[in-house]
Every structure is written in C-alpha cells, then in structure tokens.
Amino acid sequence: MKYSHKLSDAIHILAFVDIFQGGDVSSTMIASSIESNPSLVRRLMSQLAKADLLITRPGVSAASLARPAETISLLDVYRAIDDSQQLLHVDPKTSMACPVGRNIQATLDGVYDRVQQAAEAEMANVSLAEIIQDLQAKINA
Amino acid sequence: MKYSHKLSDAIHILAFVDIFQGGDVSSTMIASSIESNPSLVRRLMSQLAKADLLITRPGVSAASLARPAETISLLDVYRAIDDSQQLLHVDPKTSMACPVGRNIQATLDGVYDRVQQAAEAEMANVSLAEIIQDLQAKINA
DNA sequence: ATCGGTGTTACAATTTAAGTCACAAGTTAC
DNA sequence: GTAACTTGTGACTTAAATTGTAACACCGAT
Numbered sequence: 001m002k003y004s005h006k007l008s009d010a011i012h013i014l015a016f017v018d019i020f021q022g023g024d025v026s027s028t029m030i031a032s033s034i035e036s037n038p039s040l041v042r043r044l045m046s047q048l049a050k051a052d053l054l055i056t057r058p059g060v061s062a063a064s065l066a067r068p069a070e071t072i073s074l075l076d077v078y079r080a081i082d083d084s085q086q087l088l089h090v091d092p093k094t095s096m097a098c099p100v101g102r103n104i105q106a107t108l109d110g111v112y113d114r115v116q117q118a119a120e121a122e123m124a125n126v127s128l129a130e131i132i133q134d135l136q137a138k139i140n141a
Numbered sequence: 142m143k144y145s146h147k148l149s150d151a152i153h154i155l156a157f158v159d160i161f162q163g164g165d166v167s168s169t170m171i172a173s174s175i176e177s178n179p180s181l182v183r184r185l186m187s188q189l190a191k192a193d194l195l196i197t198r199p200g201v202s203a204a205s206l207a208r209p210a211e212t213i214s215l216l217d218v219y220r221a222i223d224d225s226q227q228l229l230h231v232d233p234k235t236s237m238a239c240p241v242g243r244n245i246q247a248t249l250d251g252v253y254d255r256v257q258q259a260a261e262a263e264m265a266n267v268s269l270a271e272i273i274q275d276l277q278a279k280i281n282a
Numbered sequence: 283a284t285c286g287g288t289g290t291t292a293c294a295a296t297t298t299a300a301g302t303c304a305c306a307a308g309t310t311a312c
Numbered sequence: 313g314t315a316a317c318t319t320g321t322g323a324c325t326t327a328a329a330t331t332g333t334a335a336c337a338c339c340g341a342t
Contacts, residue, residue, distance in 0.1 A: 002329035004299060005232035008249055012232070016241050024317050026318070030145055030302060033239040036234065039321090046320060059308030083298095084144070087228045087260065091146035091153070094165065098174040100157050101278065103279040108149055111215065117248065117262045119228065122259035126252050134251065138244040144298070145330060167287065178332060179287090187289060199288050200339030224329095 009034055009046050010081045014054065017063045017130050026061035044081065051080030069129035075120055077128070087119055088112040113141070150221045151177055151185050155195065155213070156273050158204050175184035185222065192221030216261055219270070228260055229253040231255035 012034055017025050027038040027045065034041065045063060047056035053072055058062045065072065079134035081083070090108045153175055158166050168179040168186065175182065188197040189281060194213055205269045206213065220226070231249045236242035 001326080002185060002297090003230040006247070006299080008232040011249065012241065012245050015245065019241060020242045028318085033236050033242040035234050035236050035242070036180065037326060038319095039302070040300065042318095042320060047209050053261040056319075057279070059310085059317080060310075069145055074256075079270065086149060089144055090148040093176050095174050095176050095179065099280045100153065100172040100276065103276050104149070104153050104156065106279060107275045108152065110275065111267050111272060114296065115215075115260050118263035119256050123254045124244060126255065131248055131252060135241065135244050138247060139240045147330080169287085180333070183287090183289065186291090198339085200286085201341075202287055211324065248295075 004082075004118055006044065006081045007078055009036065009130070011042055011074070012076050013041060013048065014065065014069075014077065014128055015135055017054065018065055018128075019033075019135070021064060024061070025063050028134060029061075036126055038041055047080055048077070051076070053077065053080055055074070065128075069132055072128040073124050074126040074128070075123035078120075079115060080124055086112070087116055147185065147222050148219055150177065150181070151189060151218050152215070152269070152272060154182060154185055155189065155206065155210075155218065155269055156276055158195065159206055159210055159273055160267075162205060165202070166204050168185070170202075188221055193217065194221055201229070206269075210273055213269040215267040215269070216264035217218055219261075227253070228257055229248055238247070244250050278282075 013030055016030050016033055020029075027041040031038040031041045045054060045056055049056045049066075052066050053076060055096055057064045090105050090112065092105070096103055154171055157171050157174055161170075172179045176262045186195060186197055190197045190207075193207050194217060195204055196207045231246050231253065233246070235245055261267040
C-alpha cells in the first residue's frame with residue numbers, strides 16, 4: 001500500500017455522500033464501502049471540508065456537497081488532497097560539484113511543470129457530476 | 142511512483158552520458174553526480190539498455206545513447222523506468238457489497254486514463270535533446 | 283593473469299501511506 | 313441532564329515501496 005489511494009478514496013467519499021444523500025453517510029458507513037477505517041475517512045472528509053468541497057458538522061453525520069457536483073472538478077479534489085501537488089518528482093539531492101548535477105534540477109522542474117500542467121488541465125475537465133453519472137449508469141446496469 | 146525519483150535519475154544518466162561522451166561515464170562517476178550509489182545507477186542503466194535507449198557493454202564503461210537524443214522522448218524514458226505505468230492509482234480494495242464500492246474502480250480507471258493520456262502526450266512532446274540543450278545553456282551561463 | 287567495471291541478486295535501511303487506538307467535544311433523543 | 317453516538321485530531325503502529333549497501337560471477341583491457 002505504498003502508492004497513495006487518497007485521491008480515489010476522496011472521490012469515493014464525495015460520490016457516496018451525494019448518491020446516498022439523506023441516508024446514512026456516517027464515517028463508519030463510508031469506511032465500510034471503501035473497506036477502510038472510519039478514522040481515515042474522517043481525516044479525508046476534514047480535508048475536503050477545509051477545501052470547501054464538503055460540508056460537515058461536528059457530532060452529526062449529515063455530510064453534503066458544498067457545491068453542485070457540476071462545479072466540482074477532479075482538479076479541485078486533487079488540490080484538496082494531494083500533499084506534494086506534484087505527479088513527478090525531481091531528485092532533490094544531486095552533486096553541486098558536477099555541472100549536470102548542479103543544473104539538472106532546474107531543468108527537470110521546467111519539464112515536469114509542463115507535464116503537470118497538461119495533467120491538471122485534463123483533471124479540470126472532469127467534473128464530479130460526470131463521475132457520479134458514470135457510476136449511476138454502472139449501478140443501474 | 143509517488144515519491145520516486147527514478148525517472149529524474151534516469152534522465153540524469155542519459156544526459157550525463159551524452160554530455161560527457163568520450164570521458165568517464167562509469168557507474169561510479171555517474172553515481173557521484175547523482176549523489177547516489179553505483180549499484181542503483183547500474184540498475185537504471187540496465188533498464189534503459191533493455192528499453193533500447195542506452196547501449197552498455199559488460200565490463201567496459203563506455204555507455205552511449207542508443208539513438209540520437211532528438212528521437213528519445215521523456216515518455217520513452219518514463220515507460221522504460223516506471224513500474225506501475227500509472228500516475229494516479231485506484232484503490233484496489235473497495236466493498237463489493239456496496240453499489241458505489243463495486244463500481245467506483247471501473248469509473249476511476251476511465252477517468253484516470255484520460256489524465257494519463259494527457260500527461261503522456263506532453264511527455265511525448267519533450268525530447269532528451271531539448272533537456273540536454275536546456276542543461277547546456279544553464280551550464281554555460 | 284590481474285585489475286577494474288558491469289550485471290544481477292539479496293538484503294538492510296529509510297520513507298511514506300494506511301491502519302489502529304484513543305479521546306475531547308459536539309449533537310440528538312429520551 | 314445524561315446516555316448514546318458522531319465528528320475532529322493526535323499519537324502510535326504496521327505495511328509497502330524506494331533507496332542504500334554488499335556480494336559476486338562475468339567480461340574486457342592492459
């Protein structure tokens with residue numbers, strides 16, 4: 001479990017909350033759907049709430065989307081959850097004594113940034129509504 | 142490859158080999174530029190050789206690019222190095238008893254694939270020659 | 283033939299995500 | 313008001329992947 005599933009779990013939470021709106025959307029219930037534990041779910045929900053994507057209230061299990069699903073993009077969720085905000089990572093420890101080692105970081109920063117921009121542009125194109133629709137279609141099938 | 146810098150190190154190796162062609166391009170020398178160890182460098186070089194990006198010879202430190210740097214893209218290097226071939230990862234363990242848990246994986250696979258395609262398209266646009274040029278410009282500055 | 287480098291494997295160390303436990307504080311129902 | 317339940321957090325443990333280290337057979341040049 002070294003690869004992170006935080007983003008996937010966060011989307012899972014948002015979709016679950018929206019689909020089962022009015023039903024049981026407690027951290028325990030969601031955790032059983034993710035096959036994880038309530039503590040992890042609450043931590044993610046807390047991050048989503050801080051990013052203004054989810055409305056939660058202490059003590060009461062009645063979470064709901066903070067905005068219409070059409071206006072929440074995958075990029076919003078990614079930004080709310082991902083710690084490093086980077087898909088690709090430059091090696092931070094190269095030799096300053098070597099011309100290549102001294103300059104490779106700046107060069108790669110520029111290149112990786114282009115890739116990051118492309119990925120984020122596509123993430124911005126995916127709405128939560130779209131994900132939920134796809135999910136509903138599969139559920140009804 | 143969440144916090145891995147294998148890709149960065151692989152590019153470092155290719156750039157180093159090309160820039161110092163004719164000089165000392167032993168795994169030990171490259172390792173000192175990366176501030177890593179010769180074994181790791183040899184492992185990466187071996188992977189690059191298997192992907193036909195680098196020519197190595199057992200016993201002799203005379204590595205060279207297998208193709209002109211113009212024809213090697215960042216995507217080629219990424220494909221040669223990255224184990225999972227995925228920038229984003231679906232949670233593989235969700236509850237089949239829940240409609241959301243049962244279908245979220247397939248939905249996210251589709252969405253993540255779009256992001257992956259966008260990122261890979263940009264990676265394909267970046268050539269090793271471009272990276273080396275940028276590096277040379279910084280070195281000469 | 284010797285010396286140094288490669289290619290590869292095995293294993294230890296390190297790092298980060300995920301899981302677990304615990305508990306203060308908020309909310310509802312009675 | 314209090315009992316029962318939930319959220320929000322922090323501390324700590326466990327697990328998985330990357331990186332580091334060591335060993336050694338094999339290749340090649342001098």
